[in-house]
Amino acid sequence: MLKRDVHLMQELINTLTELIKCRASNREGANAAIDYCAARLKKSGVSVNIHENAGYRMLKAGRGKGTGKTVILHGHVDVIPGEEMQFIPRIEGERLYGRGSYDMLGAVAVMLHLMERFVQYRQHPDVLLMLVPDEEVGSNFGTPFLIEQGYTGGFVISGEPTNLDISLQAKGVLHLEAEVKGVSAHGSRPWLGENAIEKAMSIYLSIKELPFNRVSNDYFPAPSLNLATINGGKVFNQVPDSCSFGLDIRYLPGQNPEEIIEEIKRVSEDMNLKRVQYFSPVSVDRQHPFVQALFHAVAKFSRDGARFFGQDGSGDTRFFTPLGIPAVEFGPCGAGHHGKEEFVVLPSLLEYEKILLQFFNDYLS
Ligand SMILES: [Zn+2]
Structure with missing residues (x-):
């Protein structure tokens, strides 16, 4: 490793x-992480605006003009809860273990460094x-x-964890609650009733086979369907x-959620469906053009090429x-996000920084 890289x-x-160490698995911790970032940036001369919403703090920094040419580096500082030892980072070989190291504090660390660097550029x-501060809990306020x-x-x-690949698509989310009605009877004479649980089971199996659940595109072999809760x-x-x-x-992108709901409704008249x-x-x-520029920067610096x-x-x-603003997920390498052994691969943080620098330098020239 070059001396400059060792230092970086x-x-x-x-x-x-x-x-x-901010333990950003709750609002207080996430606010502490935002405060840390704000203090760091201000100290380096980066302009920072702090906002608060429902007690959550968040920040915007830098000299972006907010036009079609502005690039937004986006990160969440909150993490999901972890065991005490996960908030005490440790390094083993090329890996740094700790809650949020991969999702996505490693990327946030690189973004802070980049902003500090840009202040010194003649042409920012x-x-x-x-x-x-709240991506892991639904992004209601941030x-x-x-x-x-x-x-x-x-x-x-x-900067979500993507192992230096570029995510161009993300699946949409549709949470539905289905209520199925039956007819009650004494348990010793089930033939006199209509068992709502059995009916729900067969309805669910039919839903799984519906055409909406078999659509594919270049990035996904199929949508997904998870039977998440059941009560009866x-x-x-x-x-x-x-x-x-x-x-x-x-x-999948291109699928219409209203059409999915209509398809499901047609399975049974005895079902009440709620979105x-x-x-x-x-x-x-x-x-x-921005996507292509990022792709070429990745191809130049990522050990595994661009994908x-x-x-x-x-x-x-x-x-x-x-809003018509193209948005990709792109972050460093690692594994175990939301697990007990979450880690980020340290050399990939360097690659991540170099890729983003290359991207911005290409953009400036
Ligand atoms: Zn994340």
């Missing part, structure tokens, strides 16, 4: 360590850093609020007259694409 690596490790790139404040741009890079029956000696179940459907939650899918054109893919889970990119 140590700086990134220090920053990441400080971020993990048109870039805006957006850090939010990203949409900052967008409402007028912080937008022409391209978004969200009260006592042994009664035929249950009601059963409800919850479906977590992850549908609980809905997030739109994400789809970005791979020929977009596009589709993300199964839904991230904050979903708030930007409906």
Whole structure:
């Protein structure tokens, strides 16, 4: 490793360590992480705006003009809960273990360093850093609020863990609750009733076979369907007259959630279907100039070359694409996010920083 890289690596490790130690698995911890980032940036001369919504703090930093040419670096500082030892970072070989190291404090550490670096540029790139505190708990207060404040741009890079691949698509989310009615009877004479649980079972199996669940595209072999909850029956000696179940459907870009609901409704007239939650899918054109620039920068510095893919889970990119702002997920390498042994691969943080620098330098020239 070059001497300069050794120095940079140590700086990134220090920053990441400080971020993990904020224990950002609740609002207080996430606010502490935002405060840490704000103090760091201000000290380096980066302009910072702090906002608060429902007690959650978040920040916007940098000299982005908010036009179609502005690149937004987006990150969440919150992490999911972990065991005590996960908040004490440790290094083993090339890996740094700790809650949030991979999802996505490693990327946030790199973004902080980049913003500090840009201040020293004679020609500051048109870039805006957006850090939010609540992505892991539904993004009800962070990203949409900052967008409402007028912080937008022409391209978004969200540093979610992607192993230096570029996520161009993300599945949409459709949460439905189905209630199935039956007829109760004494448990010793089930033929006199209509068992709602059995009926729900067969309805669910039919839903699984519906055409909407067999659609594919370049990035996904199929949508996904998870039978997430089920409630029914009260006592042994009664035929249950009601059963409800919850479906977590992850549908593909291009699929229409209303049509999916209509398809499901046609399975049975004895079912009441309720829409609980809905997030739109994400789809970005791979020929977009910003996307191409990022792809070429990745090809130059990533050990594994550049690759596009589709993300199964839904991230904050979903708030930007409906506004016509292409938003990709792109972050460093690692594994175990949301698990007990979460780690980030340290050399990939260096690669991540170099890729983003290359991307901005190409953009400036
Ligand atoms: Zn994340």
